Amino acid sequence: MDKLVIEGGMPLEGEVRISGAKNATLPLMASTLLAAGTHVIENAPRLRDIRTMRNLLGHMGASCEHNDVLVIDTSDIHTLEAPYDLVKTMRASVLVLGPMVARYRRARVSLPGGCAIGARPINLHLKGLEQMGVDIDLEHGYVIARAGRLKGACISFDLVTVTGTENLMMAATLAEGITVLKNAAREPEVVALAEYLCSMGARIEGAGTSEITIEGVKDLSPGRVSVIPDRIEAGTYLVAAGITGGHLKLTSCRPDHLEAVINKLHMAGLPIEAGEGTLEVQRTDRIRSVNVKTWPFPAFPTDMQAQFMALMALSDGVSLITEQIFENRFMHVLELKRLGADIELEGRSAVVRGVRKLSGAPVMATDLRASASLVLGGLAAHGITEISRIYHLDRGYEAMEKKLSAVGARIWREGNGA
Numbered sequence: 001m002d003k004l005v006i007e008g009g010m011p012l013e014g015e016v017r018i019s020g021a022k023n024a025t026l027p028l029m030a031s032t033l034l035a036a037g038t039h040v041i042e043n044a045p046r047l048r049d050i051r052t053m054r055n056l057l058g059h060m061g062a063s064c065e066h067n068d069v070l071v072i073d074t075s076d077i078h079t080l081e082a083p084y085d086l087v088k089t090m091r092a093s094v095l096v097l098g099p100m101v102a103r104y105r106r107a108r109v110s111l112p113g114g115c116a117i118g119a120r121p122i123n124l125h126l127k128g129l130e131q132m133g134v135d136i137d138l139e140h141g142y143v144i145a146r147a148g149r150l151k152g153a154c155i156s157f158d159l160v161t162v163t164g165t166e167n168l169m170m171a172a173t174l175a176e177g178i179t180v181l182k183n184a185a186r187e188p189e190v191v192a193l194a195e196y197l198c199s200m201g202a203r204i205e206g207a208g209t210s211e212i213t214i215e216g217v218k219d220l221s222p223g224r225v226s227v228i229p230d231r232i233e234a235g236t237y238l239v240a241a242g243i244t245g246g247h248l249k250l251t252s253c254r255p256d257h258l259e260a261v262i263n264k265l266h267m268a269g270l271p272i273e274a275g276e277g278t279l280e281v282q283r284t285d286r287i288r289s290v291n292v293k294t295w296p297f298p299a300f301p302t303d304m305q306a307q308f309m310a311l312m313a314l315s316d317g318v319s320l321i322t323e324q325i326f327e328n329r330f331m332h333v334l335e336l337k338r339l340g341a342d343i344e345l346e347g348r349s350a351v352v353r354g355v356r357k358l359s360g361a362p363v364m365a366t367d368l369r370a371s372a373s374l375v376l377g378g379l380a381a382h383g384i385t386e387i388s389r390i391y392h393l394d395r396g397y398e399a400m401e402k403k404l405s406a407v408g409a410r411i412w413r414e415g416n417g418a
């Protein structure tokens, strides 16, 4: 199995191009099920999760080709099923449920199992679909959904859910009448999906606010879309510059999607300059300790919590990092401690006491963002860090070791390509 080897201590210098966002591409791919024909998705990142979604759509009968652009032809969908093998490797597979049941009026989707960062149930997706007239049964580990034409409904989410909002918004585009989603997620990925759906003929208002109104239409037609930049990848590279005492310019990014992260990094002593599609960061002083609480957009994202913790491990004081979205997203703590970090867990918070230096060690990746925090720790640590189980990293960071090497990191992959 592949591992990443990092010889830490090199300040990063140069330019990094930010890729298209994984979490925007996955719902766009699922939305292709709403309209038969050829959809073209530009700027889709080359990632394991994108391949998994291609395999899933392929299993259903779509043809997917990813060369310069990602082309998905949904003219011949014949299998209305998301099997366990695919759902268990990627929970976002559940995004096909809404489009399938809206267009084909039935679906069989494996229930996702447990996950390294929390229980992550899909009860709110199912409850919303039931309100739209879908009959839901759970059999043999599968959600069996059957419906006539879906009916518009007023759906109020108990919790803000990103893929829940996306699933129901997609389903509602083909429903009869008006659907209102209250307490909807406001993430940029939701807005990007709404924009593509509208370009396909959907009628959606309010995406980006907590109330989205969708007026159902009879059918949609395929189109062309360009994926928004990955705000979490950008945030991760900002931390990489900060943690190594370097100077990076990020291109092809959206500073307006990163305000909460930029604000916290600024408080931590990293001045960041935002330009037209660019972000530039340079560290001159020691990192200052800052408290952080995760919350849905526009607040500080849970997907940046682990990376920020790696930065705080080298700060000049004590910081309190509170995870409010997922109950178990602290798997990186024990691994960061192996690099010499001083972190104590107290319920949903981590108390991080900054140390002067980290030292390289063998560590293990446990989930996507935890892996990124270990890469960051390794880049700053003295000596060699070896990160095993890096398939987690390949799910969500395009060519990470190549991008990092190009700006001066000593990082390489060892293994047999698995």
Ligand code: EPU
Pocket (backbone or CB within 6 Å): 023, 026, 091, 092, 118, 119, 120, 121, 122, 123, 124, 125, 126, 159, 160, 161, 162, 163, 164, 301, 302, 303, 325, 326, 327, 368, 369, 396
């Ligand atoms: N929740 C429920 N019931 C539901 C749905 C969610 O209780 O039916 C709970 C979850 O357990 C969690 C909270 O609501 O405690 C929020 O979860 P959400 O549904 O928003 O998460 P998600 O849609 O499954 C997406 C991203 C995650 C990101 C979260 C939060 C995609 C494909 N995934 O997941 O990304 O952490 O939103 O922002 O968009 C990642 O990229 O590393 C990643 C995990």
